[in-house]
Amino acid sequence: xxISRRVFVKSGGLALFSVGLDPLFLxxxxxxxxxxxxxxxxxxxxxxxxxxxxxxxxxxxPHGDPxxxxxRPRIAVPEKDVLDLDGYFGLHxxxxxxxxxxxxxxxSAIHAVGSPDATRSHFDAQDYLExxxxxxxxxxxxxxxxxxxxDREHQDTPFRAVAFGPQLPRILxxxxxSLAIDDLQAFGMRAPQPAARDRLTRAFEELYAGSATGxxxxxxxEAFEAVQTLKRLDPGQYRPANDADxxxxxxxxxxxxxxxxxxxxxxxxxxxADVTGWDTHVNQGATEGQLAGRLGELGQALAAFTRDxxxxxxxxxxxxxxxxxxxxxxxxxxxxxxxxxxxxxxLGGPVNGGRVLGKWPGLDPAQRFEGRDVAVTTDFRxxxxxxxxxxxxxxxxxxxFPGFVADSERFPGAIRG
Amino acid sequence: MKNRxxxxxxxxxxxxxxxxxxxxxxxxxxxxxxxALTPRDSAFHALNxxxxxxxxxxxxxxxxEGVMRWIDRQLSPDGIDDRRLAQRERQxxxxxHDRGDLAALYTAAQRARRERKLAGATDTMADKDAATxxxxxxxRLAGEFADLAVVRAALSERQLYEVMVDFWTNHFSVYxxxxxxxxxxxxxxxxTIRPRAMGKFEDLLIAVAQSPAMxxxxxxxxxxxxxxxxxxxxxxxxxxxxxVRPRPTGINENYARELLELHTLGVEGGYTQQDVIDxxxxxxxxxxxxxxxxxxxxxxxxxxxxxxxxxxxVRFEGGHDMDEGIRLLRLLAGHPATMHHVSRELxxxxxxxxxxxxxxxxxxxxxxxxxxxxxxVLRAIFHAPEFWAAENVRAKVKTPxxxxxxxxxxxxxxxxxxxxxxxxxARLGEPLYLHVAPDGYPERxxxxxxxGALLDRMNVAVALAAGNLPGVTVVLxxxxxxxxxxxxxxxxxxxxxxxTMSENTKQVLRRQLAGTSEPMQARALAVGLAIGGPEFQRQ
Numbered sequence: 001x002x003i004s005r006r007v008f009v010k011s012g013g014l015a016l017f018s019v020g021l022d023p024l025f026l027x028x029x030x031x032x033x034x035x036x037x038x039x040x041x042x043x044x045x046x047x048x049x050x051x052x053x054x055x056x057x058x059x060x061x062p063h064g065d066p067x068x069x070x071x072r073p074r075i076a077v078p079e080k081d082v083l084d085l086d087g088y089f090g091l092h093x094x095x096x097x098x099x100x101x102x103x104x105x106x107x108s109a110i111h112a113v114g115s116p117d118a119t120r121s122h123f124d125a126q127d128y129l130e131x132x133x134x135x136x137x138x139x140x141x142x143x144x145x146x147x148x149x150x151d152r153e154h155q156d157t158p159f160r161a162v163a164f165g166p167q168l169p170r171i172l173x174x175x176x177x178s179l180a181i182d183d184l185q186a187f188g189m190r191a192p193q194p195a196a197r198d199r200l201t202r203a204f205e206e207l208y209a210g211s212a213t214g215x216x217x218x219x220x221x222e223a224f225e226a227v228q229t230l231k232r233l234d235p236g237q238y239r240p241a242n243d244a245d246x247x248x249x250x251x252x253x254x255x256x257x258x259x260x261x262x263x264x265x266x267x268x269x270x271x272x273a274d275v276t277g278w279d280t281h282v283n284q285g286a287t288e289g290q291l292a293g294r295l296g297e298l299g300q301a302l303a304a305f306t307r308d309x310x311x312x313x314x315x316x317x318x319x320x321x322x323x324x325x326x327x328x329x330x331x332x333x334x335x336x337x338x339x340x341x342x343x344x345x346x347l348g349g350p351v352n353g354g355r356v357l358g359k360w361p362g363l364d365p366a367q368r369f370e371g372r373d374v375a376v377t378t379d380f381r382x383x384x385x386x387x388x389x390x391x392x393x394x395x396x397x398x399x400x401f402p403g404f405v406a407d408s409e410r411f412p413g414a415i416r417g
Numbered sequence: 418m419k420n421r422x423x424x425x426x427x428x429x430x431x432x433x434x435x436x437x438x439x440x441x442x443x444x445x446x447x448x449x450x451x452x453a454l455t456p457r458d459s460a461f462h463a464l465n466x467x468x469x470x471x472x473x474x475x476x477x478x479x480x481x482e483g484v485m486r487w488i489d490r491q492l493s494p495d496g497i498d499d500r501r502l503a504q505r506e507r508q509x510x511x512x513x514h515d516r517g518d519l520a521a522l523y524t525a526a527q528r529a530r531r532e533r534k535l536a537g538a539t540d541t542m543a544d545k546d547a548a549t550x551x552x553x554x555x556x557r558l559a560g561e562f563a564d565l566a567v568v569r570a571a572l573s574e575r576q577l578y579e580v581m582v583d584f585w586t587n588h589f590s591v592y593x594x595x596x597x598x599x600x601x602x603x604x605x606x607x608x609t610i611r612p613r614a615m616g617k618f619e620d621l622l623i624a625v626a627q628s629p630a631m632x633x634x635x636x637x638x639x640x641x642x643x644x645x646x647x648x649x650x651x652x653x654x655x656x657x658x659x660x661v662r663p664r665p666t667g668i669n670e671n672y673a674r675e676l677l678e679l680h681t682l683g684v685e686g687g688y689t690q691q692d693v694i695d696x697x698x699x700x701x702x703x704x705x706x707x708x709x710x711x712x713x714x715x716x717x718x719x720x721x722x723x724x725x726x727x728x729x730x731v732r733f734e735g736g737h738d739m740d741e742g743i744r745l746l747r748l749l750a751g752h753p754a755t756m757h758h759v760s761r762e763l764x765x766x767x768x769x770x771x772x773x774x775x776x777x778x779x780x781x782x783x784x785x786x787x788x789x790x791x792x793x794v795l796r797a798i799f800h801a802p803e804f805w806a807a808e809n810v811r812a813k814v815k816t817p818x819x820x821x822x823x824x825x826x827x828x829x830x831x832x833x834x835x836x837x838x839x840x841x842x843a844r845l846g847e848p849l850y851l852h853v854a855p856d857g858y859p860e861r862x863x864x865x866x867x868x869g870a871l872l873d874r875m876n877v878a879v880a881l882a883a884g885n886l887p888g889v890t891v892v893l894x895x896x897x898x899x900x901x902x903x904x905x906x907x908x909x910x911x912x913x914x915x916x917t918m919s920e921n922t923k924q925v926l927r928r929q930l931a932g933t934s935e936p937m938q939a940r941a942l943a944v945g946l947a948i949g950g951p952e953f954q955r956q
Contacts, residue, residue, distance in 0.1 A: 052853075120690070121678055123856050166846035168867040180867035187869060190876050203929050203946055204875050210921030212951035215866040216814065220951070223868030276853055281636050281671050332667025333639050338674075370690070 042315045043350075043392055046258055046271045047144065047171070048251075048298075049129075050322035052279035053122060055336050056343030057328065057374065058291055059095070060109045060356065064088035067363040071329040074286070075336070081287045085109075089356045093287055094296035097303035098347075105353035106306075106313070110383055110412050112341040112358050114324055114376040118369075120338035122279070125323035130171035132381060132401050139402075141174025144270050146400045147388050148176035157267030158225040164254035164273040172272055177222050184235040184257045188227040201227060233264050244308035247300040251275050255305045262312060269392070278322065282333040302347060314349035317391050317415070319383075325374055328363055339373035344383065346414045350391050357412040378412050379404075386411035449484060450802050454810065456480040460487075461915035462810050465956035466767050467491055467799070468576030470823030473896040473912045488799050491577035492792050494615060502573045508834050509568075511561045511603055516629070519558070519600035520708040526555045555599070560836025562593075562603050563849045564888070567839050568832050570822045581614040581791065582606075583818065584766055586850075587857035588759070589625045589680060591634040593850035597705075598634055601712060602850055605630035618759065618789035619750035622680065626746055627714040629705045635672035635855060638704040639665040640697055642722035668722070673697035675855045681749040683758030688729060695726035699733055699741045756784040760794060762860070767798050769809045770861045776803040811917065811955040814862035817845035819956065820874055824881055824948050827913045830891035838888030845873050871954075878949030882941045897940055902930040905943045913947050922950055 058075065062068050063082040082090035083099050089111070091099060101107040117134035119125050128134040132143030141149075148161050161178035163169050168180040181187055189204070191197040201224065208220035238260045246252035254273035261268045277294045284291050298320070306313055325342030341361075347353075359377040361367045369375040385406040388394035397406035449459045460479035464471040467488060471479075479487045490497060506512055514522075529549040566583075573579045586606065593602045609628040613621040625631050632638040643666065673696035677688050702721035706713050716739045726733040726741070731748060733741050749755055760780035764772030776798055783797035784790075798804055815823060821842045825832060832838050839849060846865065852858050859865075880886040882893070897908050906926050910918035926943055933939040947953060 121674070121684055122854060123678075124684055166870060167864055173863055180869045182869050182873075188872060189879075191879075199929075199932075200875075200879060203925060204949060206925045206928075207922055207946060207950040208871075210925065211919040215862055216871070216951050216954055219866050219868050220871050223872050226868060227872070281669060282639070331669055332641060332643070332665040333636065333669055335669075337670050 044262055044269055044271065044316045045387060045392055046316060046318040047273075048318065048320045049126075049169070049171070049272070049274050050278050050298075050320055051122075051126065051274050051276050052322075053125070053324050053326060053338060054278040054320075054322040054342055055280060055284065055291060055326040056111065056322075056341065057325065058284070058286070059092055059295060060085075060111055060343040061090045061092060062088060062360075062363065063090045065363050067328075071363070073330070074334045075284050075330050077286050086356060088360075092292065092295050094292045095299040097299040098345075101303070101306060101347060102354055106349060106351055107345065107347045108351055108353050108414060109343050109345050109356050110358045110378055110414065111343045111356055112361050112374055112376060113344050113378040113380055113383055113412075114341040116376065116379055118340070120324065120340075122323060122338070127170060129321060129323050129380065130169060132384065133403060134381075136403070142169070142171035143384060143400055144171045144272065145174030145176050145178060147392065147394055148178070148270065149174060150396050150399045151392070151394055158222055158229060159261060159266040159268050161270040162258075162261065162268060162272070164257055164271070165250075169272060169274065172270070177218070178270075179222055179226055181226075181257070184230070184260065187230055229266060233266070235260060240304070240308040242307045242310055244304040245300070246304040246308075247297045249297060251297055251301045252304070255301045256308070259305055259308045262309060262316065275320075280326070281331065281335040281337060284330075284335045302345075306347070317346060317348035317350055317387060319347075319387060320345040321380070327372055328368060328374060329372065340369040341374040341376040344380075346383075346387070350415050352413055352416045357414060379410075381406070382410045383412055383414060386414055390415040390417075449805050450800055453807055454805060456484065457916065458810070459484045459805065461917075462805070463488060463799075464576075465811075465823075465915075466804075466813075467580060469570050469580070469819060470826050470956070471915065472826045473829055476915055488577075491575070492615075492796055494575035494578035497574050499574045502569060502575075505568060505572055506565070509561050509565050511558045511565065512607070514558070514603075516600065516604035516608075516713070517711040519603060520597075520712045522551065522555055522558070523597070523600040524708050526552045558603075559593070559599065560839070561834060562606075563839035563843075564832070564834060564836045566606075566849050567818070567822060567825075567842060568834070570818065571825045571830075571832055577795070578614060580766075581795075582611055584763070585610050585614055585621065587852075588762065589621075589631065590852050590855055590857035591630045591850070592853055592855075595634055597708065597712065598630055600708070601628075601630035601633055604628075615791050618755075618784075618791060619747060621791075622750045623743065623746050625680070626676070626700070626703065626742065629712050629714055631672070632703060632705055632714070635675055636669045637672035637697075637700055640669035640672070640701050641665045641667065641717075641720035642698070642701045642724075643667045645701075645720050645722075647717070647719050665720075668694070668697045668701060670694065670697045673700060676749070679856055681758070682752060682754040683761075686752075686754035686758065692728050695728050695733070696745065698722040698724065698726050699728070699745050702738070703742060750789060753781075756781045756789070760784060763794060764798060764803075765860045767795075768801075768804050769812050773803040773806075773809070776801040813956050814866055814954055815956050816858065816860075816865055817847035817870075817874075818842050818849070820845065820954065821877065823956070824878060824953070825889055827948065827953075828881060828891050828893065828944065829896055830881065830886075830889040832889045835888055838886075841877055841886065841888065845877065846870055866954075874954065875949035878947075878953075879945040881948065882943075882945035884941070893940055893944060897944060899936040899940055902927055902939070905930065905940060909943050909947045913944065914952050917952050918947070919952065922947075922952060 058077060061077050061082050063079050064087060069076045077092055081093045083093060083096060084090040085102060098107055115125060115128050115134045117128055130142045131139040133139040144161065158177060158179060161172055163172050163180045165180060166182045168178060172178040189197050189200045191200055205224045208217065212220055240256060246256045258271045275298060280291050302318060309316060321344050322342050324338060324340055326336035326339040331337050361375040361377050365371055367375060381401050381404050385397050385401060388400060389397060394400060454462065457476055457480050460476045461471065463484050464475060464479060529551050570579050591598055591602055591605060593599060605628050609624045613624055670693055674693045676696060677686065677693060678684050682688055702717045704715050704717045704720065706715045718738060721738055723735045725735045728745060761772050761777050763780060764776045768776050779797040779801045780794050783793045787793035803809060842849060847858055877886060881891060884891055896912055906923055910916060926946060929942055930939050933942055
């Protein structure tokens with residue numbers, strides 16, 4: 001079936017297709033005709049996915065627990081190197097750039113957070129984290145996309161939900177429009193002369209508007225709308241504010257581009273980026289080493305982002321998430337294997353900062369999950385639901401997390417009341 | 418749980434159809450099963466799925482030969498003359514080096530890097546970015562390696578074989594950029610995957626389990642029985658790979674888990690965490706020689722766990738060294754969950770992102786009949802009515818590799834030996850041999866279709882048609898003669914889109930061509946818009 005956008009607009013949106021199935025592309029088409037509502041709400045959620053399962057115990061270190069040191073003779077962060085937070089937990093030393101944010105009460109950590117599903121498969125666990133439905137594989141869309149579907153008050157712009165990377169992640173897949181941008185500057189048709197560029201853009205826009213079906217149709221429409229907007233923005237000219245020093249590499253670039261889109265006031269509300277390199281089965285390292293390198297980059301990127309945004313951080317929350325944690329005990333290769341609960345960070349103006357949130361189950365083998373991993377005491381949906389409700393103002397949490405009863409009593413308290 | 422019930426059903430179905438295997442001895446039916454497509458359309462469909470798209474004129478040639486006959490020939494790649502590709506392969510230096518050569522190069526590059534680091538500490542003026550000649554050589558060979566995959570896909574006459582090489586490379590995915598896999602992966606492709614791409618699944622599974630590339634990638638090479646100690650000083654032995662490391666002191670579950678979840682049973686294949694642990698124990702000792710010795714597979718008896726193990730309810734008596742692992746891999750290769758899992762992946766690749774049950778059933782039945790002979794499983798899929806059903810024709814979106822290679826083939830372009838064309842594939846989202854996670858690149862369109870990637874495809878199409886795409890030479894004269902707008906549109910539709918050009922596309926092309934007076938430019942525009950347009954993204 002071919003649906004021209006023009007035909008679709010004329011025939012009055014979803015009413016025409018209200019019978020029977022509501023496939024992805026039709027439902028998305030409905031968004032294109034919805035009139036813009038009130039001016040852009042400025043509150044923004046940035047999600048950084050530590051894909052590969054970060055070792056929460058070496059990120060937010062329980063240095064007050066001798067079991068931690070007993071179980072990790074080769075990879076524990078030595079007491080003298082830990083940046084103490086509350087006498088029991090401390091930051092990995094390579095996250096030092098985040099300590100001032102902690103002290104300023106704009107950064108918190110949630111420990112022992114994770115999925116109620118027991119899987120130790122990266123792929124299943126990532127799938128559940130992104131779909132927001134642990135244990136249910138058939139969920140077609142991601143929870144960030146479902147938030148966009150159900151909060152229709154928000155102004156509709158092609159930049160409302162943006163993933164920075166070559167592929168649209170599962171967490172943003174769904175019927176609400178969302179963009180994948182690998183490189184802000186190179187987004188669009190490339191041709192030496194502006195006239196040739198505009199002409200090619202128009203030609204392809206007409207080709208796809210008239211002949212594309214399914215996802216090809218919706219994705220191309222989102223693409224051409226974004227191209228028009230970016231043409232005015234001129235991203236090549238961007239300079240970070242306050243001498244913010246982003247680390248080299250993908251993460252730094254993604255954070256810089258997110259900051260740029262936020263400052264451009266294009267209606268960005270949900271941003272997403274992947275950070276890889278956490279699957280430390282071998283030679284994980286302690287104060288220095290593999291994991292330390294990744295944490296160093298993460299800390300520097302978050303600190304630069306905060307500097308760059310300055311006052312705008314008042315409306316921004318950054319959340320780090322990961323599919324599960326790693327074994328309490330180090331493995332035979334000075335690394336850690338797949339575990340259960342991990343730690344997540346929340347950063348930003350609205351954050352109830354300066355504390356480690358969540359109920360700490362302890363590291364004693366009797367308190368561990370299946371005798372080996374940190375037990376989950378906070379269902380990640382309780383954290384996500386709190387951010388959506390208290391930060392972004394979502395009302396219908398049951399539609400965003402189907403099969404889950406969100407209860408503010410269980411919110412970990414990441415957002416200031 | 419549901420899957421398990423389904424494959425239990427197949428066991429029964431397979432047993433009831435003892436005659437089903439006999440049909441393959443009989444002459445092939447000349448008509449396509451289902452028979453709803455015209456000969457030209459079925460040739461186009463087969464070329465899109467069993468091959469990386471048609472070259473100019475190929476749809477007609479396959480239709481004239483008879484598509485089922487062509488498929489049958491593709492299923493026996495050894496009988497297909499591939500001299501032209503063989504000639505091209507001789508230009509690739511990487512194929513002239515065995516694993517030992519590459520290992521030596523790799524260790525030399527590492528040594529050079531260490532020395533530079535030491536030198537850099539005293540000489541702060543040293544240019545950090547300038548690579549040593551040996552590192553440059555390594556980088557060039559690495560680039561050649563990715564490009565070789567693109568060149569083979571584009572030029573080989575054994576198209577189905579190359580598609581299957583890509584399928585298995587993805588099914589048994591390794592990550593080229595992880596330490597020693599930089600020198601182990603080329604050998605993995607040449608000597609593990611390629612010789613077995615059309616053979617028995619069990620042989621491939623065992624070969625992969627013994628491949629240094631996989632053993633390194635998923636850490637099994639250093640998984641040892643708790644308490645086991647090597648009969649020699651370990652630190653000296655462990656140099657190379659990722660440098661000096663502490664002695665391993667226990668099992669590592671990484672390979673064991675992915676073996677069950679991805680390579681064989683599938684995530685719902687009914688195994689437990691205890692199964693994963695015992696698989697890891699069985700495979701302790703499956704390791705690698707050090708690079709200086711060639712980096713070959715090596716069973717290290719001292720590291721092997723001699724206790725009793727149980728996997729999927731089957732008892733593995735201890736003390737049988739490597740035989741335990743071989744027995745385990747045979748058990749997994751012939752397990753009904755594996756048949757279903759891999760057959761489903763094949764149907765997803767060849768038929769539809771959501772593979773139809775009937776087709777998967779046929780593939781599983783063929784698997785049982787033939788003890789997992791890839792050719793017979795494929796034959797069953799290509800004879801299934803679902804393969805030819807109208808709703809599955811053009812139902813799949815091309816992956817970046819499929820898009821780039823099909824565009825190169827459609828324009829009869831000549832790829833060179835530089836890594837530039839492989840870089841185009843990488844930019845579109847599919848850097849070859851560089852998928853970090855062991856699940857390989859996804860087969861579903863949602864993973865590839867997004868706004869940014871689509872714009873990139875359009876840019877690649879325009880550059881290719883204008884002769885500006887790095888890494889290939891394209892001479893449009895041989896396929897599209899200069900002409901007026903209607904002639905151009907007719908030829909482009911016929912030769913590049915297999916006659917699938919929509920009315921809207923024709924109108925847009927007509928409007929665009931009306932504003933272009935220069936005939937070469939008009940032709941490049943028509944070809945570029947066709948390849949970047951929506952019809953060409955599908956297969």
